[in-house]
Amino acid sequence: METKILCVGDVVGPGAVDFVSARLKSLRNSLNADCVILNGENAASGNGLDIASANALLNAGADIVTGGNHTWKRREIREYLAVSERVIRPANYPPGTPGFGYTFTGCGGFRLLVINLLGLVYMDPMDCPFRAADAILRREKGNFDLCVVDFHAEATSEKAALAYYLDGRVSAVFGTHTHVATADERILPKGTGFITDIGMTGPADSILGIRSDIIVDKFTRRLPVKFDTAQGGIVLCGILLTLDCETGLCTAIERVRAE
Numbered sequence: 001m002e003t004k005i006l007c008v009g010d011v012v013g014p015g016a017v018d019f020v021s022a023r024l025k026s027l028r029n030s031l032n033a034d035c036v037i038l039n040g041e042n043a044a045s046g047n048g049l050d051i052a053s054a055n056a057l058l059n060a061g062a063d064i065v066t067g068g069n070h071t072w073k074r075r076e077i078r079e080y081l082a083v084s085e086r087v088i089r090p091a092n093y094p095p096g097t098p099g100f101g102y103t104f105t106g107c108g109g110f111r112l113l114v115i116n117l118l119g120l121v122y123m124d125p126m127d128c129p130f131r132a133a134d135a136i137l138r139r140e141k142g143n144f145d146l147c148v149v150d151f152h153a154e155a156t157s158e159k160a161a162l163a164y165y166l167d168g169r170v171s172a173v174f175g176t177h178t179h180v181a182t183a184d185e186r187i188l189p190k191g192t193g194f195i196t197d198i199g200m201t202g203p204a205d206s207i208l209g210i211r212s213d214i215i216v217d218k219f220t221r222r223l224p225v226k227f228d229t230a231q232g233g234i235v236l237c238g239i240l241l242t243l244d245c246e247t248g249l250c251t252a253i254e255r256v257r258a259e
């Protein structure tokens with residue numbers, strides 16, 4: 001028996017939240033997805049995740065919303081994450097950080113474990129994501145049939161290294177954070193699906209979702225700038241995973257794009 005999971009890349013700004021609200025349910029139906037995992041760390045205006053956006057993304061049809069390094073920008077999200085089982089933040093923050101780094105949801109009648117991790121290369125110091133993954137898999141052994149990891153990281157090598165480290169132990173590892181979809185989706189030798197980055201859901205005419213003139217200014221003048229989400233048509237990027245529910249491994253991984 002197989003199940004399909006749609007994973008949606010970083011939702012950037014209120015326009016993208018509206019796009020997801022309008023389109024996710026029909027996309028989910030047309031792809032026959034039993035479950036949707038969506039990265040929401042930049043959903044609030046000016047990045048971060050606010051409570052209204054988190055609720056909108058869940059109401060739009062996301063089963064689980066994952067986070068990243070920008071999750072915390074809106075202070076209000078701390079209390080929300082502390083009790084939410086459907087909106088999570090990376091698991092390798094230090095002990096005592098509000099919220100959960102992994103969670104469970106039903107997927108086609110099977111138990112899906114979703115883990116969120118943060119990379120260390122070119123990012124703030126965190127606990128080791130490799131050890132954090134090991135600890136979760138050890139602790140939850142026997143409690144899940146399928147496991148998907150959102151690895152929110154900058155370096156392509158670190159993302160591939162975690163995927164190979166977990167090959168055969170989890171269903172899939174997908175990367176987020178760079179906002180640019182990579183063309184390297186594949187199934188690793190022991191059966192784990194992997195892609196370096198699934199891309200973003202945000203304004204197409206932009207640099208990573210931000211107004212291009214602001215980013216060009218930042219690079220040409222080297223002065224501090226305030227990020228503003230770009231306007232215009234939204235493009236949704238993600239992947240569709242097909243998983244074997246008996247083995248817990250991946251049988252297909254395809255890129256998804258909707259505009």
Ligand SMILES: [Fe+2]
Nearest residue numbers: 068069070177
């Ligand atoms: Fe990020």
